[in-house]
Amino acid sequence: MTCEEALKRLYEVIDKEASQIDTKEVEEHLRHCRSCMARYQFEDMFKTFVIEKAASVSKSEDLKAKILSKIQQAETDHGNHNHKNEPLFIKPFRFRMVYLAATAALIICVVAALAAAKLYRHRAFVVPFEKDHMAIHAMNVSDLDPQRHLEEVRRFVTNDMHLVMGTVAPEYVMTSCCFKEMQGKKFAHLRFAKGDSQISLFIGQAEDVKLPDFEPATCSKSGMAYFKKDCDDCRMIYWRLGNALVVVVSDDKSVDLTQFMPALASL
Amino acid sequence: MSNQSSGEDKKKERFEAEALVHLDALSRTALRMTKNDGDADDLVQDTFMKAYRFWDKFEEGSNCRAWLFKIMTNIFINNYRAKTRQPQVVDLEDVDDDFLFGQLSALGPSENPESHFFAKVFDDDVKKAIDELPEDFRLVVVLSFLEGFSYQEIAEITGLQIGTVKSRLHRGRKLLQKQLWQYAVKNGFIKEPAQ
Numbered sequence: 449m450t451c452e453e454a455l456k457r458l459y460e461v462i463d464k465e466a467s468q469i470d471t472k473e474v475e476e477h478l479r480h481c482r483s484c485m486a487r488y489q490f491e492d493m494f495k496t497f498v499i500e501k502a503a504s505v506s507k508s509e510d511l512k513a514k515i516l517s518k519i520q521q522a523e524t525d526h527g528n529h530n531h532k533n534e535p536l537f538i539k540p541f542r543f544r545m546v547y548l549a550a551t552a553a554l555i556i557c558v559v560a561a562l563a564a565a566k567l568y569r570h571r572a573f574v575v576p577f578e579k580d581h582m583a584i585h586a587m588n589v590s591d592l593d594p595q596r597h598l599e600e601v602r603r604f605v606t607n608d609m610h611l612v613m614g615t616v617a618p619e620y621v622m623t624s625c626c627f628k629e630m631q632g633k634k635f636a637h638l639r640f641a642k643g644d645s646q647i648s649l650f651i652g653q654a655e656d657v658k659l660p661d662f663e664p665a666t667c668s669k670s671g672m673a674y675f676k677k678d679c680d681d682c683r684m685i686y687w688r689l690g691n692a693l694v695v696v697v698s699d700d701k702s703v704d705l706t707q708f709m710p711a712l713a714s715l
Numbered sequence: 716m717s718n719q720s721s722g723e724d725k726k727k728e729r730f731e732a733e734a735l736v737h738l739d740a741l742s743r744t745a746l747r748m749t750k751n752d753g754d755a756d757d758l759v760q761d762t763f764m765k766a767y768r769f770w771d772k773f774e775e776g777s778n779c780r781a782w783l784f785k786i787m788t789n790i791f792i793n794n795y796r797a798k799t800r801q802p803q804v805v806d807l808e809d810v811d812d813d814f815l816f817g818q819l820s821a822l823g824p825s826e827n828p829e830s831h832f833f834a835k836v837f838d839d840d841v842k843k844a845i846d847e848l849p850e851d852f853r854l855v856v857v858l859s860f861l862e863g864f865s866y867q868e869i870a871e872i873t874g875l876q877i878g879t880v881k882s883r884l885h886r887g888r889k890l891l892q893k894q895l896w897q898y899a900v901k902n903g904f905i906k907e908p909a910q
Contacts, residue, residue, distance in 0.1 A: 505742060
């Protein structure tokens with residue numbers, strides 16, 4: 449191994465990311481090369497030094513108590529069937545006149561019932577997509593290889609849904625690709641990333657699946673109709689192609705999701 | 716109702732045992748990311764609230780620490796970064812790979828310049844130097860150095876390609892070394908050799 453090759457692997461070896469073979473070869477080289485050895489020792493010392501100086505943590509017992517009480521609060525609200533952003537029952541109502549109170553109670557009952565129904569539909573139909581986008585499925589390495597299921601996904605899209613996969617916004621790179629079951633239907637889940645922003649694309653044969661409370665819209669470029677919604681954590685759009693339902697989810701709300709609409713086309 | 720609340724108690728117990736144990740680590744990284752105590756506390760709280768909401772989605776036995784860091788990174792990018800975002804123009808071409816090593820070696824072989832340098836620089840200087848890294852590099856350096864995540868885990872947490880993780884870490888190291896050298900010279904720990 450030359451000095452150049454040894455230095456090329458410098459950080460990977462120090463970060464214990466190099467393969468065993470590479471590490472062995474580098475060690476062998478360092479036994480004979482004093483100048484590379486000095487550089488390796490220095491970088492190793494530097495890393496240890498930064499860790500020692502900056503790794504101290506302050507004990508955060510106060511913060512822990514705060515979080516636990518917030519969770520408790522959230523649980524209590526949840527128990528009262530209240531949505532986080534619609535705290536209908538939290539403040540006590542005080543009215544002098546009984547009939548006013550009765551009317552108010554009636555209105556509240558109706559609103560609460562509507563809100564509960566809306567919340568139920570939201571939980572049943574929207575949250576699964578949102579959650580799947582947020583979850584780390586891919587902590588095992590093989591799932592991270594987008595090529596692994598790509599052929600299968602392509603076959604699914606072409607054979608079962610009679611669609612063809614077009615090109616995704618070019619600066620986005622596919623980072624994972626797998627199948628998911630959502631509402632009893634098989635969906636392909638493709639995940640793309642550009643820098644720090646990540647989006648999920650779900651494709652499933654689900655003509656009868658309804659997503660509630662989405663706002664209709666039209667793509668300014670293609671003129672295609674789609675539906676959009678901003679949830680607490682995510683922005684979502686969906687559209688239909690033949691009998692397929694395509695859902696795009698992003699937790700970065702600044703992304704224009706309609707740019708993913710050309711990702712699929714009818715055969 | 717009692718069934719439901721005992722279920723919730725169980726959920727909370729599990730959350731406390733598996734997720735909240737990482738509070739110190741998340742706080743440490745949050746502080747380096749937001750650069751102030753108040754925002755760091757808020758960021759950590761938001762992270763745990765979100766994690767709790769999605770707790771049933773977390774698969775038992777998988778990497779909880781990485782999952783929490785992914786949630787925190789996402790919240791940071793979406794909610795916090797916007798207000799502190801500075802234009803990131805980083806010209807790195809002028810920093811050699813072995814900048815600090817070269818500078819210290821040039822001080823002469825008589826004393827052990829590296830140990831001298833490492834012994835002199837203060838904890839706060841190192842924290843400050845990390846804080847001054849441009850954000851893209853800072854995040855990767857903190858996740859790797861302070862939290863000990865592998866390149867693969869950092870890629871998953873940040874959503875970056877593994878090659879980007881490596882190159883940001885490489886550049887982050889260079890910038891950190893240059894910054895620390897400048898502190899050392901400024902504070903008079905090191906006399907810069909006449910060029």
